[in-house]
Amino acid sequence: MSHRDSLVLSSSTQDRDEFRRQVSATMDAIMASYDDESAFSGMDPFELRRRIQAIDVLPDSGLGFDDTLTTVAREVLPHMLRTWSVDYMPHLHAPSLMESISSELIIGTYNDSMDSWDQSPAATEVELSVIRCLCTLFGYDGNADGCFTSGGSQSNLSGIIAARDAWCMKRLGHDVKRHGNPDIWPRMRLYTSEISHFSMDKSCHLLGLGHDAVVKLPVDDRCRIDIDQARRIIERDVEAGLLPFCIVATLGTTDFGSVDDIAALRLIADRYGAHLHADAAYGSGAVMSRRYRERIGDLSLADSITVDFHKMFLLPISCSAILVKDASLLDCFELHADYLNRQEDEEDGYVNLVDKSIQTTRRADALKVLISFMTHGRDGYERMIDTVIGNADHFHSRISGDEDFICPVAPTLSSVVFALRDGDEVNRAVRRALLSSGTVIGQTVKDGRVMLKFTLLNPALTHEHIDRLIERIKAFRDRLKP
Numbered sequence: 001m002s003h004r005d006s007l008v009l010s011s012s013t014q015d016r017d018e019f020r021r022q023v024s025a026t027m028d029a030i031m032a033s034y035d036d037e038s039a040f041s042g043m044d045p046f047e048l049r050r051r052i053q054a055i056d057v058l059p060d061s062g063l064g065f066d067d068t069l070t071t072v073a074r075e076v077l078p079h080m081l082r083t084w085s086v087d088y089m090p091h092l093h094a095p096s097l098m099e100s101i102s103s104e105l106i107i108g109t110y111n112d113s114m115d116s117w118d119q120s121p122a123a124t125e126v127e128l129s130v131i132r133c134l135c136t137l138f139g140y141d142g143n144a145d146g147c148f149t150s151g152g153s154q155s156n157l158s159g160i161i162a163a164r165d166a167w168c169m170k171r172l173g174h175d176v177k178r179h180g181n182p183d184i185w186p187r188m189r190l191y192t193s194e195i196s197h198f199s200m201d202k203s204c205h206l207l208g209l210g211h212d213a214v215v216k217l218p219v220d221d222r223c224r225i226d227i228d229q230a231r232r233i234i235e236r237d238v239e240a241g242l243l244p245f246c247i248v249a250t251l252g253t254t255d256f257g258s259v260d261d262i263a264a265l266r267l268i269a270d271r272y273g274a275h276l277h278a279d280a281a282y283g284s285g286a287v288m289s290r291r292y293r294e295r296i297g298d299l300s301l302a303d304s305i306t307v308d309f310h311k312m313f314l315l316p317i318s319c320s321a322i323l324v325k326d327a328s329l330l331d332c333f334e335l336h337a338d339y340l341n342r343q344e345d346e347e348d349g350y351v352n353l354v355d356k357s358i359q360t361t362r363r364a365d366a367l368k369v370l371i372s373f374m375t376h377g378r379d380g381y382e383r384m385i386d387t388v389i390g391n392a393d394h395f396h397s398r399i400s401g402d403e404d405f406i407c408p409v410a411p412t413l414s415s416v417v418f419a420l421r422d423g424d425e426v427n428r429a430v431r432r433a434l435l436s437s438g439t440v441i442g443q444t445v446k447d448g449r450v451m452l453k454f455t456l457l458n459p460a461l462t463h464e465h466i467d468r469l470i471e472r473i474k475a476f477r478d479r480l481k482p
């Protein structure tokens, strides 16, 4: 056999060896790209842009893998964000569990696509099995179903499409899939917290209902939907002729990790015949903890649930699922194409998951859940969740007794929003100074004031580290004083 370049995997020894060599060289480059615990090199954006723009993205002649890796290892990797750092805590952006990175290698290597069984035989069966496990985990019965998605935004979109279509069929006998929105669409309303994720607005835009269809309900002093006000607002709207088709409970708001009262929202939804969607993109991880699970309430009360695995479950981006209490809710995504998901195959037992999904080509993300759930088990996940929520409680108890800080909302999950008492400018400057030193914390606004934020997803973080960070924040603040 004549020599040729190894381009894709094959059964040949040459291709297998070359693949192994490239993966191993990549591992070496990653390991050599950092030598401390910081989250970021601290390089300023202009210098980083200059260096990266100096790379010729499409050379006339390819450089080959080794030279390309050398350049990437020199210019890019050292300035990648290191999500595993205990000094990284600004967003709902988690470090990846080690074995889940290996899962990504498996997913990328096989590159199965979840649309049809003939593109993902084992991966389809894995997703079916993982979805069944998740339905049970969140208290749904055998009538439930679900599907993996690209992230919490798409899971929310899927839940809201399903809600809209089912509501229109039930209330109006109107088939949205065939005919589009009903004539009364300008009166349809989705109710959600004023601090819910913006995917509610995006979804209503994409559904042709517009942002006007989203009614933002006020929150109480713990940043949860104020239930009395919610009742009043919805009642007033219904009297005015508006039509509540969906209520969204947020179980873990993006900034505060606050959790809406799902039982109370269920009663309101039932009163008006609305679908109840639970955006548990963040809070769903608490289901693994016997100590903290009651903080998110009973998710099985919802008609549909968004679960993100790239948040509290610590899996690589992207990994999310939409679960529905009644499997038929996902029928709204079913369409058939002769080349893809033939009905005759489905009648013979081949499952084509494209029938339940917004996406066509789709990654085999359920495999990451299978591998990490099996690796750690319930008890391993419980320890991680107990650690991260316990860390937030620890941080809150430290700063709430410290007159240098204000902390308006006690944590429910693993996020704490707080500020130095010294005012907006100081808080902004402290965050920037920390960033340049490789420590990345969050910043947001509450009641018009600039606030700092810790989103504590890393189970490797210790109380000692949190205590040291409090001292560093004060030290940066002191250095700013004239």
Ligand SMILES: Cc1ncc(COP(=O)(O)O)c(C=O)c1O
Residues within 6 Å of the ligand: 092, 150, 151, 152, 153, 154, 156, 196, 197, 199, 250, 252, 253, 254, 279, 281, 282, 308, 320
């Ligand atoms: C409460 C909540 N819902 C939904 C999302 C959207 O998730 P994703 O970024 O995976 O699309 C987020 C993102 O942070 C979130 O905080």
